[in-house]
Each structure stands twice: as C-alpha cells, then as structure tokens.
Amino acid sequence: xxxxxxxxxxxxxxxxxxxRKALPLAGGTDLMVHFRNYTGTDSLIVRPVLFTDAxxxxxxxxxxxxxxxIGAACLLSELENNELVPSLLRQAISQIAAPALRNRAxxxxxxxxxxxxxxxxxxxxxYDSHVVLASSSGTRTIPLVDFITGPGKTIRTDDELLxxxxxxxxxxxxxxxxxxxxxAANALSKLTVAAFAELENNIxxxxxxxxxxxxxxVVRERAVEIIFIGKSIDQVDLDEFRQAYAPHIRPIDDxxxxxxxxxxxxxxxxxxxxxxxxxxx
Amino acid sequence: MKIEMxxxxxxxxxxxxxxxxxxxxxxxxxxxxxxxEGCGEGECGACSALMNGxxxxxxxxxxxxxxGSEILTIEGLASSKRGExxxxxxxxxxxxxxxFCTPGMVLAAESLLRKTPKPDEQQIREGxxxxxxxxxxxxxxxxxxxxxxxxxxxxx
Numbered sequence: 372x373x374x375x376x377x378x379x380x381x382x383x384x385x386x387x388x389x390x391r392k393a394l395p396l397a398g399g400t401d402l403m404v405h406f407r408n409y410t411g412t413d414s415l416i417v418r419p420v421l422f423t424d425a426x427x428x429x430x431x432x433x434x435x436x437x438x439x440x441i442g443a444a445c446l447l448s449e450l451e452n453n454e455l456v457p458s459l460l461r462q463a464i465s466q467i468a469a470p471a472l473r474n475r476a477x478x479x480x481x482x483x484x485x486x487x488x489x490x491x492x493x494x495x496x497x498y499d500s501h502v503v504l505a506s507s508s509g510t511r512t513i514p515l516v517d518f519i520t521g522p523g524k525t526i527r528t529d530d531e532l533l534x535x536x537x538x539x540x541x542x543x544x545x546x547x548x549x550x551x552x553x554x555a556a557n558a559l560s561k562l563t564v565a566a567f568a569e570l571e572n573n574i575x576x577x578x579x580x581x582x583x584x585x586x587x588x589v590v591r592e593r594a595v596e597i598i599f600i601g602k603s604i605d606q607v608d609l610d611e612f613r614q615a616y617a618p619h620i621r622p623i624d625d626x627x628x629x630x631x632x633x634x635x636x637x638x639x640x641x642x643x644x645x646x647x648x649x650x651x652x
Numbered sequence: 653m654k655i656e657m658x659x660x661x662x663x664x665x666x667x668x669x670x671x672x673x674x675x676x677x678x679x680x681x682x683x684x685x686x687x688x689e690g691c692g693e694g695e696c697g698a699c700s701a702l703m704n705g706x707x708x709x710x711x712x713x714x715x716x717x718x719x720g721s722e723i724l725t726i727e728g729l730a731s732s733k734r735g736e737x738x739x740x741x742x743x744x745x746x747x748x749x750x751x752f753c754t755p756g757m758v759l760a761a762e763s764l765l766r767k768t769p770k771p772d773e774q775q776i777r778e779g780x781x782x783x784x785x786x787x788x789x790x791x792x793x794x795x796x797x798x799x800x801x802x803x804x805x806x807x808x
C-alpha cells in the first residue's frame with residue numbers, strides 16, 4: 372500500500388512533498404482516470420500521494436485589486452459561479468465536462484495536467500496569468516506561458532506544489548469563446564478559440580486571441596495581435612486576419628479530429644470573432 | 653488507514669486502502685449497491701452520489717478524501733420525502749427503462765432541484781449533462797423531473 376497524506380496545513384504538505392516526491396492529487400478527475408483500476412483490484416498508483424483538497428490555505432479566491440489569487444484547491448464549479456472571475460474564463464469553465472466533474476476538478480489541476488485540450492488554458496493565456504509554485508525552500512511566480520512546456524509537461528519540480536494561479540480581473544465587453552467537440556457535455560475538445568477585444572470609437576485598443584488543441588501548447592501570438600491593434604475594426608480584412616494566424620495553427624491528426632479540420636475551423640472561428648464585432652457596431 | 657464518514661445519515665468508521673474508490677467502498681464494504689459502475693472514468697454518471705451536498709462521480713474519488721465527509725447515496729435519498737416524490741414521478745413519466753442509469757439520474761435531479769426548484773427544460777438538460785442513458789432518449793427523464801418539481805412543490 373502506498374503512503375498517503377491529506378494535510379490541513381500547507382507547511383506540512385510542502386515538507387512531506389520534498390521528502391517523498393509525492394504525486395499531488397487535488398480533485399483526481401484526470402489522475403483517477405489515468406491510473407484507473409477495476410473493482411476488486413488495487414490502485415495503479417505506486418508513488419506516495421499528497422492529497423491537496425483539505426489544505427485550508429488553498430481554498431480561497433483573494434482579490435488583489437487588479438488581479439485574483441485563486442487557490443489551487445478551488446473547484447471549477449466555485450469559479451464558474453464567482454463573479455470576480457473574468458466572464459470569458461467562467462464561460463470556458465462552464466463548458467468543461469459536466470456538473471459532477473466540475474464539483475471535484477480544480478483550475479490548478481487543469482493547468483498542471485497541461486493537456487493541449489485543457490479548456491481553461493486559452494482564457495488563462497489571454498489574461499497573461501501566472502502560477503505560484505511553493506516548496507519547503509521558498510516560492511516562485513512564473514508566467515503560465517513559461518510553466519507549460521509541452522503536452523503534459525511543466526517546469527514544476529518534484530518538491531514543488533502549484534499553490535495559486537494569478538488571473539487578471541479584467542471584464543471585457545467583446546468576448547468570444549467557442550469549444551468544438553463531438554457533444555455538448557463530457558467531450559474533450561477538438562479545438563477551442565478564446566478572444567477578446569477592447570474598442571474605443573471603433574479603434575482596436577486591445578485584441579487578444581488564443582487557440583487550444585491546435586499545437587503542442589496553447590497558441591497565442593502577441594506579434595499578430597499587435598498588427599491589428601490601432602486599426603479601425605471595420606477595416607480589418609477577414610482574410611488578412613485569418614492568414615496572419617495560419618502559420619501558427621499547427622494541429623495534428625488524432626482520435627478526436629484531423630489536422631485539416633482543426634486548422635480550417637480554427638481560422639474560420641478567428642474570422643467569425645472579427646465578423647461578429649463588425650456586424651454589431 | 654482509518655476514516656470516518658457519514659453515509660446516509662449514519663456515521664461509518666472504516667479501515668481502508670486510502671486509494672480505494674468511494675464507489676467500491678459503497679458497493680463492496682457497505683453493501684450499498686444502488687450506486688452503479690458504468691464507465692469507471694467519470695463520463696457516464698451511473699455512480700453519482702452527493703458528497704457534502706455536491707453531485708460527484710464516486711468512481712473518481714479516492715476514499716481518503718472522504719474522511720470527515722457526508723455522503724448521500726440513492727438508498728438514503730429514496731427513504732426521504734423528496735426521494736419518494738422523485739420515485740413516483742419517474743414511475744409515472746416512464747423515466748425508467750432498464751434502470752441502470754436511474755439512481756444516478758435521480759441524484760442528479762436532486763442536486764439540480766436543490767439549486768433550481770423549478771427548472772426549465774434547458775436547465776434540466778444541463779443538470780443531467782454528465783449522466784448517460786442508453787434507453788429513454790432522455791425526454792421521459794426530463795418529463796419525470798418536471799413532474800417531480802410540480803408534485804414536490806415546496807420540498808426543495
């Protein structure tokens with residue numbers, strides 16, 4: 372039987388983590404599937420397990436003024452209903468899996484799982500989110516874009532725990548989120564597109580767009596965004612906009628979809644975002 | 653490890669493998685076989701129960717995380733007034749065919765009605781989004797939940 376610990380205190384968790392190099396388990400909605408065992412058989416998890424769900428300090432959403440500090444034990448269903456959380460992120464969360472999953476799954480888990488199809492990631496990339504990693508020797512705050520390095524890969528070391536996610540409190544008026552999957556609930560995404568724009572007298576003051584499941588990590592290109600910032604929204608050519616993103620959308624064929632479909636739909640949705648704003652001017 | 657949890661209002665003290673699934677403990681150790689195993693991956697909702705008032709998939713919960721928690725299974729719900737109303741409404745609306753998904757559906761309905769006592773069809777569909785039924789085509793389950801909401805007006 373493997374060793375497990377379910378502490379209330381973060382200090383205790385970090386000390387044990389550094390001693391045992393344990394597997395952190397929050398909601399378990401990915402890990403329990405990954406290590407699935409059948410009834411009457413022992414768990415397939417062979418490493419010590421640190422349960423993080425009972426750590427008091429990780430349950431709060433702290434308002435820092437411009438940003439939110441979201442504890443790693445906060446449930447998706449709590450964040451979905453928290454009005455401080457940017458509505459674009461809430462919209463993405465509300466389409467993850469189904470109610471019972473969102474009652475266990477955490478935002479931190481979705482980040483650490485680092486799946487290219489992690490649906491909370493495109494909105495988190497848009498808001499330049501950061502993660503806080505803690506170990507018994509200190510903490511470090513890292514941009515999310517540097518934290519995730521590939522499918523399932525992060526720079527978290529064995530003695531570190533992701534304790535908080537820092538997200539902007541921006542509430543943008545022109546937001547866009549599309550998840551493309553085989554059915555409304557419980558489907559892993561074929562692709563996702565998240566975007567927002569800020570306009571003043573039809574001039575694009577800010578524009579951000581991120582794509583999920585079309586490359587090894589979330590695609591967000593500030594260089595492309597900058598091309599269009601400062602222009603008048605009604606003068607953005609849809610084809611030019613699509614073409615600007617085309618070289619960055621590099622999907623693969625897998626069991627859920629094909630590279631061709633993903634690329635075509637991603638670019639269509641990119642254009643759809645601009646067209647919808649133009650139609651509603 | 654030793655854990656304590658309240659199951660259907662009764663305090664249970666158990667000596668368990670911390671990584672055993674709540675589903676297996678309910679079915680094999682506590683003989684509460686109303687909770688079903690369908691997919692074992694959190695996709696089908698047959699193993700639904702309420703944990704501290706929240707709808708969960710018991711196939712994905714290591715039992716160590718249940719220490720100090722309150723669990724409500726279909727057996728506990730069925731013996732309550734709300735459970736009786738749901739049972740009658742499901743029978744009357746023909747919401748049950750093979751019956752395998754039914755305990756999970758009833759718990760998802762209970763969870764929905766606690767938050768939304770008078771749900772419209774869209775809210776019911778969203779509330780049942782994680783529960784799969786291969787017989788009914790869902791329409792009769794939705795009818796059953798609407799009927800329960802009417803018959804049990806004031807209970808939720």
